[in-house]
Amino acid sequence: MTATADVKELKGVAAEAPLAVKDQTPFRRFLSDFAESKVAVAGFFGFLIIVLIAILAPWISPTNPYDLATVDILDSRLPPGESMMTGTVAWLGTDGLGRDMVSAMFYGLRISLGVGAASGLVALCIGVCVGLASAYFGGRVDTVIMRIVDLQLSFPAILIALVLLATLGKGVDKIIIALIVVQWAYYARTVRGSALVERSKEYVEAAMCLGLSHNRVVFRHLLPNVMPPLIVVGTVQVAHAIALEATLSFLGIGLPVTEPSLGLLISNGFEYMMSGKYWISIFPGVALLVTIVSINLVGDRLRDVLNPRLAR
Amino acid sequence: MSVYIIRRLLQAVLVVAAMSVLVFAGVFMIGDPADILISDDADQAERQRLIESLGLDLPVHMQYLRFLAKALQGDLGTSFVFNEPALLLILDRMPATLELAFSALLLAVVFGIPLGMWAGLKPDSLASKSIMAGSILGFSLPTFWVGIMIIMIFAVMLGWLPSGGRGTTRELFGIDVSFLTVDGLLHLVLPAVNLALLKISLAVRLTRAGTREVIHQDYVKFARAKGLHPRRIVLVHVLKNILIPVITVLGLEFGSLIAFSVVTETVFAWPGMGKLIIDSINQLDRPVVVAYLMITVCMFIVINLIVDLLYSLLDPRVRLQDVKG
Numbered sequence: 002m003t004a005t006a007d008v009k010e011l012k013g014v015a016a017e018a019p020l021a022v023k024d025q026t027p028f029r030r031f032l033s034d035f036a037e038s039k040v041a042v043a044g045f046f047g048f049l050i051i052v053l054i055a056i057l058a059p060w061i062s063p064t065n066p067y068d069l070a071t072v073d074i075l076d077s078r079l080p081p082g083e084s085m086m087t088g089t090v091a092w093l094g095t096d097g098l099g100r101d102m103v104s105a106m107f108y109g110l111r112i113s114l115g116v117g118a119a120s121g122l123v124a125l126c127i128g129v130c131v132g133l134a135s136a137y138f139g140g141r142v143d144t145v146i147m148r149i150v151d152l153q154l155s156f157p158a159i160l161i162a163l164v165l166l167a168t169l170g171k172g173v174d175k176i177i178i179a180l181i182v183v184q185w186a187y188y189a190r191t192v193r194g195s196a197l198v199e200r201s202k203e204y205v206e207a208a209m210c211l212g213l214s215h216n217r218v219v220f221r222h223l224l225p226n227v228m229p230p231l232i233v234v235g236t237v238q239v240a241h242a243i244a245l246e247a248t249l250s251f252l253g254i255g256l257p258v259t260e261p262s263l264g265l266l267i268s269n270g271f272e273y274m275m276s277g278k279y280w281i282s283i284f285p286g287v288a289l290l291v292t293i294v295s296i297n298l299v300g301d302r303l304r305d306v307l308n309p310r311l312a313r
Numbered sequence: 314m315s316v317y318i319i320r321r322l323l324q325a326v327l328v329v330a331a332m333s334v335l336v337f338a339g340v341f342m343i344g345d346p347a348d349i350l351i352s353d354d355a356d357q358a359e360r361q362r363l364i365e366s367l368g369l370d371l372p373v374h375m376q377y378l379r380f381l382a383k384a385l386q387g388d389l390g391t392s393f394v395f396n397e398p399a400l401l402l403i404l405d406r407m408p409a410t411l412e413l414a415f416s417a418l419l420l421a422v423v424f425g426i427p428l429g430m431w432a433g434l435k436p437d438s439l440a441s442k443s444i445m446a447g448s449i450l451g452f453s454l455p456t457f458w459v460g461i462m463i464i465m466i467f468a469v470m471l472g473w474l475p476s477g478g479r480g481t482t483r484e485l486f487g488i489d490v491s492f493l494t495v496d497g498l499l500h501l502v503l504p505a506v507n508l509a510l511l512k513i514s515l516a517v518r519l520t521r522a523g524t525r526e527v528i529h530q531d532y533v534k535f536a537r538a539k540g541l542h543p544r545r546i547v548l549v550h551v552l553k554n555i556l557i558p559v560i561t562v563l564g565l566e567f568g569s570l571i572a573f574s575v576v577t578e579t580v581f582a583w584p585g586m587g588k589l590i591i592d593s594i595n596q597l598d599r600p601v602v603v604a605y606l607m608i609t610v611c612m613f614i615v616i617n618l619i620v621d622l623l624y625s626l627l628d629p630r631v632r633l634q635d636v637k638g
Binding site for chain 1: 328335336450457458461464568569577591602606609617
């Protein structure tokens with residue numbers, strides 16, 4: 002085992018671990034804490050289903066909405082429940098080009114979640130490295146990095162995304178870049194904050210006294226201990242990223258028409274809404290809403306469970 | 314104090330310079346600027362003449378300096394679509410955006426503070442719980458989605474309010490405004506509510522937290538012991554003390570209202586500068602995009618600076634000298 006584990010164990014004994022939870026693994030305890038909130042559990046399963054739909058979209062969709070051979074313009078704007086020319090029932094109606102809304106939404110979810118997750122993951126890696134470096138080395142490195150972070154956070158995310166997309170242009174890669182630039186600062190600030198607290202603790206000092214390399218101290222000792230707040234910020238940020246991507250795509254400056262995310266589907270349906278054809282816009286909107294709210298519910302609960310100050 | 318202001322100003326200049334490089338690179342370096350800036354109808358001789366007059370044959374750093382010099386003189390190019398100076402075009406649309414943003418700010422104060430106080434004074438009542446649940450929704454729902462829903466319900470299904478545009482405007486000090494006519498006010502309601510929703514949620518949370526903190530202070534207990542009417546305690550003793558931080562934070566958020574008005578204006582077809590920038594991006598009207606970005610960033614820097622300074626005036630505990638420049 003690593004030195005961290007040993008040191009932690011020593012600390013645990015010294016602090017007299019609570020008796021009741023002695024036979025539980027930390028993960029079990031975490032699960033039972035989390036499950037105390039029924040709403041959060043519902044949110045988690047909601048999110049799980051959404052992720053499964055997104056991953057399995059090509060296999061579970063009733064039709065392939067982007068296969069031009071099967072899409073028929075005569076099917077356009079069918080209300081929910083009508084059958085299409087191919088005989089498939091469009092349970093949620095069809096859009097202006099005759100695509101089945103259920104299938105379009107499944108594929109849209111795939112793109113929305115993919116963009117959100119990809120940008121979140123890269124931003125997380127960048128933010129963690131920058132934040133850890135800032136806290137570990139301190140001094141001038143810290144000052145410069147935190148100035149940049151503060152400066153960026155003083156502008157609203159949507160404005161930064163607008164600047165980038167206006168100069169870079171449309172595209173999946175462009176929007177992922179924009180979302181990374183928007184998000185990294187949040188991660189960096191969070192990681193730096195909790196890493197500063199951890200850095201002054203004895204186990205880090207002990208690790209440094211053992212003459213371990215910078216890399217080892219930072220990644221094996223500091224990083225695992227700053228994970229909890231990071232997980233909370235990460236969940237909330239993914240929801241933000243998905244909402245922001247939807248907003249930008251709705252404005253027509255995000256994803257190209259060939260890559261229709263939920264935001265683009267909503268935008269496509271917006272023009273038909275005035276004439277009472279509500280389903281083209283509303284159903285993707287509901288899907289987006291369920292996604293964002295269920296992620297936020299999970300994030301909210303995680304914050305309560307992982308916050309040591311609220312621990313019972 | 315003056316050292317702090319000078320530092321902040323220097324920082325502001327640096328940000329503007331960085332922005333100008335980014336925008337310049339984005340607009341003039343990616344792709345061939347000649348293709349973007351010169352219309353396809355121009356023949357070869359015309360094209361050559363324009364390239365020379367636009368300075369596109371100069372080395373990059375010279376081009377940038379030229380762009381900067383022109384920008385400093387207020388010349389940010391001419392719109393291809395409207396054939397008007399880009400700066401004037403944006404200044405022309407600015408009153409509509411400011412009207413919308415101020416209305417939203419007003420709504421946030423008028424609704425957010427009383428609701429937040431209610432939630433803070435009676436935290437266990439059903440009404441308070443609904444208010445807090447509503448504020449969570451207000452935070453997590455995307456603005457454009459709420460906008461669509463509002464249009465769907467109030468304009469399409471109920472038909473109570475118009476769904477887009479500015480309505481009849483009347484001139485006030487030489488600027489067209491909507492809120493002086495009945496028709497204009499009706500047009501203003503939905504977009505203002507849409508834009509305000511996020512800020513109302515914020516105001517509710519801040520006020521609630523502030524109220525719960527203040528209510529346990531000694532001076533409130535003393536006022537109660539003195540036998541003052543509960544209404545007087547709430548309206549004078551409590552309200553006065555939570556107002557300053559709430560108003561300050563809302564003021565800070567004014568900039569983000571202008572940024573978010575891009576979304577609301579597009580949904581409600583409100584003819585402000587937010588809608589202009591989206592239209593311009595889609596029509597590849599680069600000079601307008603450049604002008605908008607430069608103006609908005611400058612506006613933000615000024616707003617941030619003013620808020621920081623005001624904060625130190627309102628709350629003497631914040632000492633600017635202590636803030637690391």
